[in-house]
Amino acid sequence: MTTTESTPQSGTVTGDAPRPTGPLSKIDYSERIPNNVNLAGDRKLQRALESWQPKFLDWWKNLGPSIPTHDVYLRTAIAVGRDGWAHFDRVPMEEYRWGIFLAERDPDRTVAFGHHKGEPAWQEVPGEYRSDLRRLIVIQGDTEPASVEQQRHLGMTAPSLYDMRNLFQVNVEEGRHLWAMVYLLQAYFGKDGREEAEELLKRNSGDYDSPRILGAFNEETTDWLSFFMFTYFTDRDGKYQLGTLKESGFDPLARTCEFMLKEEAHHMFVGTTGVQRTVQRTAQLMKEHGTDDIWEYGGIPLSVIQKYLNFQYSVSMDLFGSEVSSNAASYYTAGLKGRWMETRRKDDHLLTDYTMEVPGIESGRMTTRTVPMLNALNLDLRNEYSADCENGVKRWNQELEEAGLEQRLFLPHQGFNRKVGAFAGHHVTPTGEIVDEATWERSVGEYLPTAEDRARVAELMVPHHEPGEFAGWISPPSVGINSLPVEYDYVRF
Template sequence: MYIPNNIDLDPHSALVRQLTSYQVRFLQWWRLRGPSEFHDREMNLRMPTGGVKGSEWTRYHRMRPSDYRWGVFMMPPDRNTVVFGERKGQVAWTCVPEEYRDLLLDHVTVQGDVENAAVEQSHELTQMVPSAIDLEHLFQFFLEEGRHTWAMSHLLIEYFGSDGADAAEGLLQRMSGDAQNPRLLDAFNYHTEDWLSHFMWCFFADRVGKYQIQAVTQSAFLPLARTARFMMFEEPLHIKFGMDGLERVLYRSAEITLREDTHAIFDAGAIPLPVFQKYLNYWLPKIFDLFGHDISERSRVLYQAGIRSPRNFDKLEGTEVAVDVRCEDRLVSSTAPAELAINAVMRRQYIAEVGAIIGRWNQQLRRLGLAFELQLPHERFHRDFGPCKGLAFDLDGNPVHDADGQRLAALLPTPQDLAGVRGLMGRELGEGRTAAWLAPAGASLDKLMPA
């Protein structure tokens, strides 16, 4: 079967054979772990064209998901030197340097692993899809997460020999949430079992993906940089799916709260704003964990080698960054060289970005006259990774005594909350129709404002 590409694969017969063989096993994974229905329903879906400029890179088609073809796409080289780190100004790499082989192999493997995991953790959402356009968005998400797996698998197979081929096979063997062979990053082992979770995942977790991909767009390893630069075309739409979905939920929740003059609106067919907040409290700590340890020698080496760098990091070189350090059963405020604290730097850039959006939502809620404010949980809250693991903090990051866990439990979705949300998740695919618990596509809080 032909593999779409813009890198002139045809002369590389051995690589084509390997990728074609991998394609067979990838399709087996897709049929087993991907969506179980709607493969033959016509949808409006985009596919890469191979172009590399502006809107030329993709084209929308009226097509069935079963007709989508995963392929290998890269941007053309934009430089031939290393642009940051200790090797700045040296010749960039078209092959993998032996001294960084294991580091790069691990990095590419993890990036590929999260792409398939994102499909597995949300594949049951077709059963409760709220509208036909949301079904199209869901399949676009599924298909492009799979394409990103192809992007990483290509790098593994072409540049890392038998170890890379084995790593590419591992992407198909691990499974989200599996007790014996789970996905590599813990957040990807939690399933998004309703559409509020899915919207939060797309908005928050795919935004982390954007940060991680952007960090290697100027990598000294040019094949990784070229691959990441093309992936940056695709990632923003997934974030937009999430943001638009959350705004549609907030629209309906605010509308019904104002009408009923109460936050107890499950019976009125909408998600209560306090439950929306609890979902934020549940998902964001797991997503914060995706940035890794605050102090990381691995991240320092990746930066010094010229492989990975946060945006605007040149402004922080040689500075100290505030970090939390674990001291037995408490945290101590400290500092670390910025190169050691790259993960913390990236997380805080991210927090500032999403915090500004939540702040805008709060402004809109206030203008509607609603006495409710959403809160971005502090990066210390409910963490399962890093120095805060196992310690209790409130949403503001202050330590609390919570021996019985009751204070924490009150901030997270209860079984009743989860049942209430899932009770709203009926499937709606009628033409021009949308499930009642969220507003139709295109709605946002600012459109609920009185004229």
């Protein structure tokens, strides 16, 4: 996963915010809300945001990062051009400028798949698909603030200022992604859209009465290892969902998601390198002390890392929904949600005559059955996702190999620990064996983090808030943010 941050550009400030156009309102929106949607000239949007923005700020104050800071070295998107989207500066977090950006419009874009294939992409919501599109956007939007809520206390135990800054960067960008979805709701869905936008702030992760929509977003992120796993596996689900919406026939949604994908890449980077640096430190301690049990030396044992991986991968797999789905089929046919890299695929983009093998369990054995391709699109996307997940695992295993160790991390079987789809209700081990209830209960502690594992990891989560300092369970990165040194005071108190 390459990002702008891992290949820093020169200079700290690049690109200007676009000049406001249209009549100026009392509030200088282009300053407070960087955008390329002509917010200053859009009375409708202004009014919608006037009421929504204070509620968003309240939400951020109440449920955003809980540790007080003076300012943070953050990247802010202020324009969509190559330069504008990566503008770095020290910013007090409550003054962060959440902007609204859509990728540039291609005036010739057409719907690439489904029943409307070849028709000009829709610039307005077609009434026929209003509720489906709104639902898709609300579900996507609901995940964005959820992770901020899940991660709000992590700053307290950051292993370094560098990592704390990365956490906050992820947080503000999730906030911006919420903005992006809210923009679509408010700009294109009228009153219903505004109401849904407010609901997004009313639901809270883990709230008994008003939880987030998807299960994985109601689990608390208790420690930094789960944060890294979350950003690697669960944010990657987000990336793939965005990838399908990027293909949407509804052009503003497609353009919004295209731009969000750039930022999502940074979250992937935080996850990939976070786990990698943890594995690196673990490998170093294992080698140094000649043992797997490195708790007493202040490291996280590789078996525990594997268990965290097993957990996060399996709950993220559930986010793709059932392998066989009529919703996925109708979203595709309607032109609302495509496949990953839809336009690069070499088929008819209608899929009415194609089939796909779908895995499952019958009479206690792994089987497959043939279903119409249109109904198997969730699986198609999940398979793309799984293949991508393998890349990170390879990278982490490189650390083990370089340390001369035999052990390796691996992705568990697709049927492991699943609560949704064909494998739900069965017990499948990480290596793909089907076992009975008793066997599962006996060995589940070897597959998934136990309360004790989590407690011992939590014990290691001791804050390191001096510039250049790093906790003992994780290695420092090789380079800092935006060409700055690793020792830079990325967060000031």
